Amino acid sequence: MELVCPAGSLPALEAALDHGADAVYIGFSDATNARNFGGLNFNDKNALRALERIRARGKKLFVAINTYAKPDSFTRWQGAVDRAAALSADAVILADIGLISYAREKHPNLALHLSVQASATSGPALEFYRQQFGVRRAVLPRVLSLRQVQQLAAASRVELEVFGFGSLCIMAEGRCHLSSYVTGESPNQNGVCSPARAVEWRNTASGLETRLNGVLIDHFAEHENAGYPTLCKGRFIVDGKRQHVLEEPTSLNSMALLPELKATGIQAIKLEGRQRSPAYVAQVVRTWREAIDAVLEPGTEFSVKDRWRKTLAKNSEGKQTTLGAYDRPWQ
Amino acid sequence: MLVRRSIARIGYRFGCNLLPLLPNWPGEVVFIKLLNQRLSEELQDGLFDFLDSKVLEVSVTDLGVCLRISKRDAYFVRAPTDAPADSTISASICDFLAIASGKEDPDTLFFQRRLCLGGQTEIGLTVKNRLDALDRSRIPQWAQRWLEMTAAELAAIVPN
Numbered sequence: 001m002e003l004v005c006p007a008g009s010l011p012a013l014e015a016a017l018d019h020g021a022d023a024v025y026i027g028f029s030d031a032t033n034a035r036n037f038g039g040l041n042f043n044d045k046n047a048l049r050a051l052e053r054i055r056a057r058g059k060k061l062f063v064a065i066n067t068y069a070k071p072d073s074f075t076r077w078q079g080a081v082d083r084a085a086a087l088s089a090d091a092v093i094l095a096d097i098g099l100i101s102y103a104r105e106k107h108p109n110l111a112l113h114l115s116v117q118a119s120a121t122s123g124p125a126l127e128f129y130r131q132q133f134g135v136r137r138a139v140l141p142r143v144l145s146l147r148q149v150q151q152l153a154a155a156s157r158v159e160l161e162v163f164g165f166g167s168l169c170i171m172a173e174g175r176c177h178l179s180s181y182v183t184g185e186s187p188n189q190n191g192v193c194s195p196a197r198a199v200e201w202r203n204t205a206s207g208l209e210t211r212l213n214g215v216l217i218d219h220f221a222e223h224e225n226a227g228y229p230t231l232c233k234g235r236f237i238v239d240g241k242r243q244h245v246l247e248e249p250t251s252l253n254s255m256a257l258l259p260e261l262k263a264t265g266i267q268a269i270k271l272e273g274r275q276r277s278p279a280y281v282a283q284v285v286r287t288w289r290e291a292i293d294a295v296l297e298p299g300t301e302f303s304v305k306d307r308w309r310k311t312l313a314k315n316s317e318g319k320q321t322t323l324g325a326y327d328r329p330w331q
Numbered sequence: 332m333l334v335r336r337s338i339a340r341i342g343y344r345f346g347c348n349l350l351p352l353l354p355n356w357p358g359e360v361v362f363i364k365l366l367n368q369r370l371s372e373e374l375q376d377g378l379f380d381f382l383d384s385k386v387l388e389v390s391v392t393d394l395g396v397c398l399r400i401s402k403r404d405a406y407f408v409r410a411p412t413d414a415p416a417d418s419t420i421s422a423s424i425c426d427f428l429a430i431a432s433g434k435e436d437p438d439t440l441f442f443q444r445r446l447c448l449g450g451q452t453e454i455g456l457t458v459k460n461r462l463d464a465l466d467r468s469r470i471p472q473w474a475q476r477w478l479e480m481t482a483a484e485l486a487a488i489v490p491n
């Protein structure tokens with residue numbers, strides 16, 4: 001089982017390598033990737049440095065180009081694929097089917113991974129991407145329950161990668177309109193959910209208010225944990241009660257399912273968080289490295305150590321972690 | 332160990348009581364000089380251009396210290412005293428040191444309300460990302476060790 005780790009900067013990439021990553025995924029600093037925040041990601045100079053460091057350790061580098069081009073900007077997305085190919089990255093992580101087709105034709109040797117943003121949730125969808133474009137691996141959306149993941153894995157001829165840990169983007173992967181509804185910018189087109197320019201924090205007498213493009217998203221009392229104001233994690237008054245209507249601000253943590261995921265033949269575990277600091281990457285990667293090593297150890301019974309649970313809970317958005325859809329038996 | 336901790340405790344208390352009484356400008360001058368020296372390459376490369384004519388206010392809450400920074404040409408400069416801040420970042424000295432020494436993740440501290448952002452979020456976030464991206468190996472070894480040690484000592488004596 002490969003541990004695929006996030007890096008938004010060179011120090012984060014170093015931290016991932018130092019603490020046991022098998023592969024690191026990065027993005028270029030523009031809207032071609034889904035973590036398009038100021039000061040984050042890699043220009044050509046740094047991407048080259050990233051590659052050198054990866055090669056020196058014998059690990060893999062993936063480049064995420066996982067947003068959707070607009071009709072008049074397709075060349076920029078093609079350019080990003082060309083840059084990743086010129087870098088000889090070990091794979092590109094793509095969502096846009098037109099871009100996948102371009103990458104396959106122009107760079108026949110470039111390995112293609114299907115991004116979670118492509119939202120492929122059925123066997124036939126995965127098989128289509130494999131037959132048409134030779135897609136080697138797909139990152140499964142977080143909308144699937146464990147049973148559904150197992151069903152897919154049993155029949156899939158595409159390698160499967162699932163989310164291990166990170167901020168939870170709710171049940172509309174690649175199809176979410178909440179951010180564009182409020183801010184005019186969406187993860188799929190602009191590479192960012194709830195762009196920072198639209199975010200406002202205001203200290204009031206009763207606590208901290210957070211607004212997105214002027215719309216009140218949440219209000220935190222004195223010592224309550226705060227979260228980044230995405231519309232899905234806001235609290236709103238419904239039926240006279242103020243509550244999280246769409247999703248609680250929690251982080252996904254599927255560590256407890258590692259034995260099942262291994263038994264199902266899942267090839268890779270992905271950690272979320274290119275927008276987070278090297279300190280986060282170091283702590284989270286180290287924890288998952290230990291857990292994966294433990295689950296791969298033959299003849300031992302796996303259980304999630306308290307220390308691991310604590311480290312992950314500390315680094316999560318919201319105070320708690322959840323199994324998310326993996327644990328929704330009604331699906 | 333015990334001696335070191337006592338010194339840290341006395342130093343910290345002394346700082347909390349004394350520093351709020353002093354003017355901010357000497358600290359500002361020294362801090363900005365340090366930034367200009369250490370980040371000259373990044374400044375030349377335009378990585379901090381987003382701060383041009385903006386005012387960033389960094390407050391160390393427990394020490395009552397407030398540093399106001401702006402940027403002109405390829406240099407950080409002191410912000411004019413009458414200009415309101417475009418973006419503010421505040422935390423305790425412990426938490427700033429924990430971030431600086433790479434021990435804590437700023438987002439984690441932010442979620443826990445220990446690091447506060449105000450004003451234009453984009454500036455604060457970009458500052459965070461730029462600082463995260465700096466090559467730590469360029470900080471001299473002794474300074475790194477000092478940072479880590481001070482951060483650990485303070486973390487042990489100051490409750491968050």
Ligand code: SF4
Pocket residue numbers: 168169170171172176177178179187193194230231232233
């Ligand atoms: S609003 Fe929520 S569900 Fe939609 S893209 Fe943003 S984080 Fe994901």
